[in-house]
Every structure is written in C-alpha cells, then in structure tokens.
Amino acid sequence: MEDILLVKNLKKHYRDVRAVDDISFSVKKGEITSILGPNGAGKTTTVEIIEGLRKADAGDIYLFGKKISHIDASIKKSMGVQLQTTAFFEYLTVKETIELFAGLYGVTVDSRKVIEEFSLIDKTRSKVRELSGGQLQRLALAVAVVNDPEIIFLDEPTTGLDPQARRNVWDIVLKLKEKGKTIILTTHYMEEAEKLSDHVYIMDHGKIVASGTVEELVKSLGMESFVEFSTTQSKKALALLEGDFKIKAITRETLSIPTTNVEQTLHVLFSKSHENGFNVDNVIIRRPNLEDVFLHITGRSLRD
Amino acid sequence: MKIIKLAKGFFINEIREFNGFFWTFVFPAVLYFILVSVFSGMGSSGISFKMGVLTDEELTGFGSILNEILEQVSPEPFNVINYENMEQMMDDLKFNKIDVGVRIPTGTSFSLTKSIVFHQEPAKIEIYSVSARGESKMALQILKNIFEQVNLQIGKETASRLGNVYKDIEVSAEAVTPSDEWKFSYSNYLFPAVILMAILSISMFNAPIGLIYNRVKGINRRLYTTTIGSFHYFSAFFLFLLFSALLSVSLLYVIGTTLFKVDPAIMKIEFMAKIVYSTAVLFSIGMMISSFCKKYTTAEVIGQIFFQVFMFLGGFYFPVLNFDMPQAIKWFAKALPTTYLVESLRASLGYDVYSFSEATFWTVPSVWLGVSLIVFIFNFKRVMSYE
Structure with missing residues (x-):
C-alpha cells in the first residue's frame, strides 16, 4: 500500500x-x-x-x-x-x-x-x-x-x-x-x-x-503472557521471586510476572507461596499490551 | 463567499448570546430613550427664566408700580434683560435667548393713572412667548399669575383709599413661532452621542473580546484547519463588526427619525460620512486593544475603561470642556478622539458647542486611527494566533 x-x-x-x-x-x-x-x-x-x-x-x-x-x-x-x-x-x-x-x-x-x-x-x-x-x-x-x-x-x-x-x-x-x-x-x-x-x-x-x-x-517484548496477582505481603513476595522472574510491582499489593511459560510460572509462584507463607490472591493471566511495551521501553507507565 | 459565510456565523452566534444582543442593539436604544426622557425638559424646572423687557416710555407716576414689580421678580424667577427695540427682543425670543418678552407700550403710565384714579382706560401690557417651548409657556403663565396678583392688590388699595373701582391691567399674550434655524432639542443634541456610543460599544467590547476569546478558545485555530486563512478570518470578523454597527446605527436612525423627530440633517451624506470615519477610528482603537491583551477578561476591563472615558470625557452627554474642571483633565479630554468625533457630528446638526475648527475635527482622530492601525498591524500575527 x-x-x-x-x-x-x-x-x-x-x-x-x-x-x-x-x-x-x-x-x-x-x-x-x-x-x-x-x-x-x-x-x-x-x-x-x-x-x-x-x-x-x-x-x-x-x-x-x-x-x-x-x-x-x-x-x-x-x-x-x-x-x-x-x-x-x-x-x-x-x-x-x-x-x-x-x-x-x-x-x-x-x-x-x-x-x-x-x-x-x-x-x-x-x-x-x-x-x-x-x-x-x-x-x-x-x-x-x-x-x-x-x-x-x-x-x-x-x-x-x-x-x-x-x-x-x-x-x-x-x-x-x-x-x-x-x-x-x-x-x-x-x-x-x-x-x-x-x-x-x-x-x-x-x-x-x-x-x-x-x-x-x-x-517485540519477547514474552507471551503476564501473570498478575495480589498479596498483602508484596515486599516479601517480591524478594522471594526476584531470583526466578523479572517481577515488578504494579501497585502496592499487585505484582506482575512476565513469562513465556505460564504453567511453570504458576507452579513456581504457588510453591514459593506455600513454602514461605505469603498469600496469593486474584491471579490473572493476560496477554501483554501496548502499555507493557511503553513500560518496557521507557520504564514509565503511559498514565505517569 | 466563504468570508461572508463566516461573517454570518459570527453574527448569528453573537446575536443569539444575550450579552452581545443587549449591548449591541438594545442598550444604545434604551439609553437614548432614558436620556431624552430625563434631559429633554432640561431648564424647564429651573427657578430662573430669562425675561426680555421693552419699555417704550419712561414709567412715571402710577406707572412706576410696574418698575417695582419688575424689580421684585428679578433675579428670581425672572432674569430681566432690557431691550431697546422690539425686533431685537423678538429675534432673541425666537432663537431661545430669552424665554419670554414683555412690552410696556407708550402711554402705559398715563393709562395706569387713569385706571386707578378715574376708573378709565385700562393699561395694556403685551407678553410674548413661544408656545412650543416648555420654558416659555411656563414663564408666560407665571407672569400672568403675577399680574393677576398685582391687579388684585391695586384693586383693593384703590377701593379702600380712593373709593374707586380699579380697571385691571390688561395682559395680552402673543404666541411667537420659534425660528426654524435654531431649535434646541436634546434628542438632536444626543443623537450623535448615541450613534457613537453604539459604535464605541462594538469597538471596545465586541472587537477585542471577540478576537481574544476566539484565540483563547481555539475557534480561529479550528477555522484555520479549513481553507480559511488568517486574512479571511480577520476580514470575516471585521465584516461582522461592520454589519453589527450598521444594524445598531440603523435602529437608532429609525428611532431617532420616527419617535424623536431628529433633524433631517442626519440623512445628509456629510453626516453619514462622519459616522463612517468615526467607525474607522473607533474600530482601529478596538483592534489596538486586542493587541495588548492576552486574556479576554483583561480586554473586558481595558475596553470598559476606554468606553467610559471616551464616552463621558468625550462629552457625549454634556459639554464637559465647558465645565469647571482641572486643566489637566481638560487637556486629557482634548486628546480624546471622541471629543472631536461627537462634536463634528453635532456641528452638522448646528450644535457645535466648542467651536473647533474643521481641521481639528479630523486631526486628533486621525492620529488615533494611524497609531492604532500601526500597533495592530505589528501585532497582527499574535492577535490572529498563528505561527
């Protein structure tokens, strides 16, 4: 065209x-x-x-x-x-x-x-x-x-x-x-x-x-999905999962894990939750979007 | 064609807004009504009338009673002006220089003596007034009342002292037609002022506020995305202002000619040309104001200041330069374009209070026109808001 x-x-x-x-x-x-x-x-x-x-x-x-x-x-x-x-x-x-x-x-x-x-x-x-x-x-x-x-x-x-x-x-x-x-x-x-x-x-x-x-x-982000969940112990969860994933805090109680393998990510998440005693609620699995692209490129949210 | 369409858009938008419609069309007409109603009787409520007195003979004997009467009524309610001849007194009465004329004819002293002593031949006094003039009618009435009182008084005195029946002084009232060449009429005097006020209102408010409002609100930017350029936009806006002024002035012409019977001289080309010139001067000043202000609220304030100063110090409603004002304010008033514009229009109707020269009428407003246009042209891009 x-x-x-x-x-x-x-x-x-x-x-x-x-x-x-x-x-x-x-x-x-x-x-x-x-x-x-x-x-x-x-x-x-x-x-x-x-x-x-x-x-x-x-x-x-x-x-x-x-x-x-x-x-x-x-x-x-x-x-x-x-x-x-x-x-x-x-x-x-x-x-x-x-x-x-x-x-x-x-x-x-x-x-x-x-x-x-x-x-x-x-x-x-x-x-x-x-x-x-x-x-x-x-x-x-x-x-x-x-x-x-x-x-x-x-x-x-x-x-x-x-x-x-x-x-x-x-x-x-x-x-x-x-x-x-x-x-x-x-x-x-x-x-x-x-x-x-x-x-x-x-x-x-x-x-x-x-x-x-x-x-x-x-x-271009190189990932298929995001696993997002909320927890009341976000600091603890963040510290425990940082070694396994590029995990980011979206809000004070919501964390997001970019992943190319959802099943494995969920397995690791629940195992660590069970072993270390932090709660995992409201789990959402979603495809990445332009917001993620913008965040990935600029390090900021579109709404910032 | 698109300029006319856009100008039509400006106009419809303006007249549908109460503010725009009221100040552009209703207010000048209402003000004209109010001012004419309030001031057209100016002078009639005054306590002093100008009375011309022509005495054809030296008043002696009982005739000197009349001298005493004249002395008692002066200076209030009558300011007496003595005349040598009838012609002069009549001219002054016709030209409104006096409100009433009294003629005491030859033989009055003798007639008065005969009427008092011998009950014969009443004295005759002639009073001349202009029935079409309120002040004159009132002065006549007061004089008649005074002579009635005088007759009663003399009658009583005569009866008690001489036992005679007194023959009253006969007062003959003559109506005089005022001169066609000069008739003071406040509606005539006011007409040029109201016309200029209507144009001034459009120039000081509609022009700068409209231009700045459209710029601030982004209306002209929206128009520039079409095939309209800044010159088209300005031309359309100018056309809209011109049309508004034309309508407002036409409305005042209709009111002036039908209701207030304003002097037909307003229909002369000379008078209309002066209105066009005044429009050019005042519009250019409005455009200049739009060059100074970023916000339309600022333009409202500045427009209001210009409007009030131009109107009142410009002598729209009263001849302010004849007032006892500080010299600095007089000079300031003399620097205003409206002082000359309104005086020039009035001169066309025979009301040139200040007696400026013809050159002065044009010079000061022309300076304002020139300076305002230069300032506006230099700021044109900024006012029109394009890079």
Missing part, C-alpha cells in the same frame, strides 16, 4: 524544550495510524505541524507523494481535522455548524445525512453549547469529514469521554476506515490504539521510541 504521508526528520523546539525531536514516520493509505504517547510526548505538535497550524523548525513533509513546504488551501481541502480542544461557535446549532464548515471548504453537503451518520439527529437544532461531551466529539468528527477528505487527523478524540461515548467514537472511526479514509490518530489510551490501529508509533519526549503493528510491538 502506498504512503499517503511521509515525514522526515521533523523538529520543533520551544526554547529548551524539544517538543518534536527529529522524528520520521509514514502513513499508509486507507489505514488507521496511531501516535501513542503520554501527555507532553509531542503528539499534538507533530500533527499540528502537518495540519499547517504550526511551523516546523526542520524536516520534510510529503503528502500525497509531493513534498510540502506550506500547507495551503488546496491541501487543506483534502484534509479533515479534529483538534484536541473542540471549539465551535457556541450559539450555532449542530446543523448550522456542519453547513458553515462545509461552506468554508466551498462544498455543499446534505447536512441531515451527515447528522444521521454521526447519530446526532435528535440534536439537529440544539446549540453547540447544549451538547454533551460525547455529542460534541461526534459533531467534531462530523465537521472533520464534512469536506470528504482523503486523510483525517484525530487528536485525542476520546479524551474526557465516558466508556460508552468512547465506544461510539471508535465505531465512527472504524466506519470511516471502511469508507477508505486514511486516519491519523493521536491518543494516550492504550486500549484505543489497540482497538483501532493498523500501525502504531509510540512517542515519548518528542521522539518515536517504537513503531509497528500492535502485534509486532507486543511480540
């Missing part, structure tokens, strides 16, 4: 802060590409440079196969953008907002169809200020696609939403992919990146620290 976007050696500094520190990446047409990282990793700065809202200090951007020096109106016509902070005219209705943004792109849309598509039909005549967080994000997504763009930038589209609203947004994003849209998504939610992404770039401190499909990234 062809690269719709190619970024080379992109840099952006704010005084002493390297917001974007010499990153390169590509995005394939028709895929959902996620940039995953904690707050302040440089995700938003990166996409806003590509959107034309910020100027890069250095680096090249190739869009639709052409090197872009300036994001002009003709390029913007083929881009859809949903910013991290959703800001619309508060006193315009949903319908008016969609029609206004369509007008700004010089296109006419069947606003009713768009509103239906984004499950806002009962809010057609509601003012923007009357919408809930989830409804507002759906409107932001509707506005982002009102010009029928080829490439869509979604900057943390589900931040601050409840689980139900988040799932609704995910469904919409997947539908957009089904329509052949290319989507670049920034997020600090591991589940979101896992659920939606064809390709993931993990960013931290302005750098891309890992990339690949979710499967590739998880495999």
Whole structure:
C-alpha cells in the first residue's frame, strides 16, 4: 500500500524544550495510524505541524507523494481535522455548524445525512453549547469529514469521554476506515490504539521510541503472557521471586510476572507461596499490551 | 463567499448570546430613550427664566408700580434683560435667548393713572412667548399669575383709599413661532452621542473580546484547519463588526427619525460620512486593544475603561470642556478622539458647542486611527494566533 504521508526528520523546539525531536514516520493509505504517547510526548505538535497550524523548525513533509513546504488551501481541502480542544461557535446549532464548515471548504453537503451518520439527529437544532461531551466529539468528527477528505487527523478524540461515548467514537472511526479514509490518530489510551490501529508509533519526549503493528510491538517484548496477582505481603513476595522472574510491582499489593511459560510460572509462584507463607490472591493471566511495551521501553507507565 | 459565510456565523452566534444582543442593539436604544426622557425638559424646572423687557416710555407716576414689580421678580424667577427695540427682543425670543418678552407700550403710565384714579382706560401690557417651548409657556403663565396678583392688590388699595373701582391691567399674550434655524432639542443634541456610543460599544467590547476569546478558545485555530486563512478570518470578523454597527446605527436612525423627530440633517451624506470615519477610528482603537491583551477578561476591563472615558470625557452627554474642571483633565479630554468625533457630528446638526475648527475635527482622530492601525498591524500575527 502506498504512503499517503511521509515525514522526515521533523523538529520543533520551544526554547529548551524539544517538543518534536527529529522524528520520521509514514502513513499508509486507507489505514488507521496511531501516535501513542503520554501527555507532553509531542503528539499534538507533530500533527499540528502537518495540519499547517504550526511551523516546523526542520524536516520534510510529503503528502500525497509531493513534498510540502506550506500547507495551503488546496491541501487543506483534502484534509479533515479534529483538534484536541473542540471549539465551535457556541450559539450555532449542530446543523448550522456542519453547513458553515462545509461552506468554508466551498462544498455543499446534505447536512441531515451527515447528522444521521454521526447519530446526532435528535440534536439537529440544539446549540453547540447544549451538547454533551460525547455529542460534541461526534459533531467534531462530523465537521472533520464534512469536506470528504482523503486523510483525517484525530487528536485525542476520546479524551474526557465516558466508556460508552468512547465506544461510539471508535465505531465512527472504524466506519470511516471502511469508507477508505486514511486516519491519523493521536491518543494516550492504550486500549484505543489497540482497538483501532493498523500501525502504531509510540512517542515519548518528542521522539518515536517504537513503531509497528500492535502485534509486532507486543511480540517485540519477547514474552507471551503476564501473570498478575495480589498479596498483602508484596515486599516479601517480591524478594522471594526476584531470583526466578523479572517481577515488578504494579501497585502496592499487585505484582506482575512476565513469562513465556505460564504453567511453570504458576507452579513456581504457588510453591514459593506455600513454602514461605505469603498469600496469593486474584491471579490473572493476560496477554501483554501496548502499555507493557511503553513500560518496557521507557520504564514509565503511559498514565505517569 | 466563504468570508461572508463566516461573517454570518459570527453574527448569528453573537446575536443569539444575550450579552452581545443587549449591548449591541438594545442598550444604545434604551439609553437614548432614558436620556431624552430625563434631559429633554432640561431648564424647564429651573427657578430662573430669562425675561426680555421693552419699555417704550419712561414709567412715571402710577406707572412706576410696574418698575417695582419688575424689580421684585428679578433675579428670581425672572432674569430681566432690557431691550431697546422690539425686533431685537423678538429675534432673541425666537432663537431661545430669552424665554419670554414683555412690552410696556407708550402711554402705559398715563393709562395706569387713569385706571386707578378715574376708573378709565385700562393699561395694556403685551407678553410674548413661544408656545412650543416648555420654558416659555411656563414663564408666560407665571407672569400672568403675577399680574393677576398685582391687579388684585391695586384693586383693593384703590377701593379702600380712593373709593374707586380699579380697571385691571390688561395682559395680552402673543404666541411667537420659534425660528426654524435654531431649535434646541436634546434628542438632536444626543443623537450623535448615541450613534457613537453604539459604535464605541462594538469597538471596545465586541472587537477585542471577540478576537481574544476566539484565540483563547481555539475557534480561529479550528477555522484555520479549513481553507480559511488568517486574512479571511480577520476580514470575516471585521465584516461582522461592520454589519453589527450598521444594524445598531440603523435602529437608532429609525428611532431617532420616527419617535424623536431628529433633524433631517442626519440623512445628509456629510453626516453619514462622519459616522463612517468615526467607525474607522473607533474600530482601529478596538483592534489596538486586542493587541495588548492576552486574556479576554483583561480586554473586558481595558475596553470598559476606554468606553467610559471616551464616552463621558468625550462629552457625549454634556459639554464637559465647558465645565469647571482641572486643566489637566481638560487637556486629557482634548486628546480624546471622541471629543472631536461627537462634536463634528453635532456641528452638522448646528450644535457645535466648542467651536473647533474643521481641521481639528479630523486631526486628533486621525492620529488615533494611524497609531492604532500601526500597533495592530505589528501585532497582527499574535492577535490572529498563528505561527
């Protein structure tokens, strides 16, 4: 599949802060590409440079196969953008907002169809200020696609939403992919990146620290599973098991053991528990995820 | 086309917000009503009227009673101004320089003597007033009352001392039509001020607060992700301000012409051109304010200060430069653009209180316009919030 976007050696500094520190990446047409990282990793700065809202200090951007020096109106016509902070005219209705943004792109849309598509039909005549967080994000997504763009930038589209609203947004994003849209998504939610992404770039401190499909990234950890359990004597358990495993404390009472052999790990765990008298409760066996990848690479949690 | 669509968006968003709608459209109209209602009768409640007196003969004998009456009513409730000829007195009455005119014709002393002593030939006094003017009507009424009291008093004295029946002084009241060339009307005087206040409100509040609010809330960033650039955005915003001002001014024109019968001179191109020039000056100052402030709450405070100072020290409602103020404040008031803008508009209606020269009308506001535009242009990128 062809690269719709190619970024080379992109840099952006704010005084002493390297917001974007010499990153390169590509995005394939028709895929959902996620940039995953904690707050302040440089995700938003990166996409806003590509959107034309910020100027890069250095680096090249190739869009639709052409090197872009300036994001002009003709390029913007083929881009859809949903910013991290959703800001619309508060006193315009949903319908008016969609029609206004369509007008700004010089296109006419069947606003009713768009509103239906984004499950806002009962809010057609509601003012923007009357919408809930989830409804507002759906409107932001509707506005982002009102010009029928080829490439869509979604900057943390589900931040601050409840689980139900988040799932609704995910469904919409997947539908957009089904329509052949290319989507670049920034997020600090591991589940979101896992659920939606064809390709993931993990960013931290302005750098891309890992990339690949979710499967590739998880495999790169070199382990198949995690055995997690809770104990009231976590210090004792940690000291006793450290010689056998790369055990880590997740919380004060929860410990996690990465393993490629679950059966053997459980055998050792229960033997030591029986022999040394520490309790083992709430045992969970789970597959590794992007959170583990991030933790493995940076030594920090995504939520830190 | 997209500029017009965006300007329409700005406008609809603004008028649906109570604050925006109230301050832009309702408040100027309400203020106009209130001020005209409160001050249009200005002077009528005063205790001193200006009374012109023309005496065709030297009052002697019983005629000197009239001299005593005139002395007793002066300076309150009448400030007496003596005239040499009728024409001059009538002109001053027509031009509102006096509230009432009293003519004591030749032969009054003799007539008064005959009416008291011989019960013959009543003395005749002529009083001239302008019925269309409240102050004049009131002065006439007071004078009539005074002469009734005088007649009663003389009548009593005559009956008791001379046993005669006194013939009352006849007071003939003549209505005078005021000059078409000059009629003081507070609604006329106020109209330019209310027009400028409406534009000032949009300039000092809507312009800077709108620009900063959109920047802080990220509305313009959202717009820049479309095919809208910063110049489109600014043009649309400017168009929205202009349209708001046009609507607000039009509303005041309708109220002024229909309800308050403001001088038709407001329809002249000269007057309208001055409004356009004032709009340019005040808008540019609003834009300049947006260059200084990072937060819209700061812009609200600064806008409020500019608004109040420009309005009150600019002499919108009273000729403040004629007040007994410290010289420094007078100079400060003279440095304000609104002092000249409102005076210039008033001059078109015949109310140039300060008698500035035509050049002065343009010079000071032009300096403000130039400086404000330069400051705004230098800060344009920052105000529009793009790198």
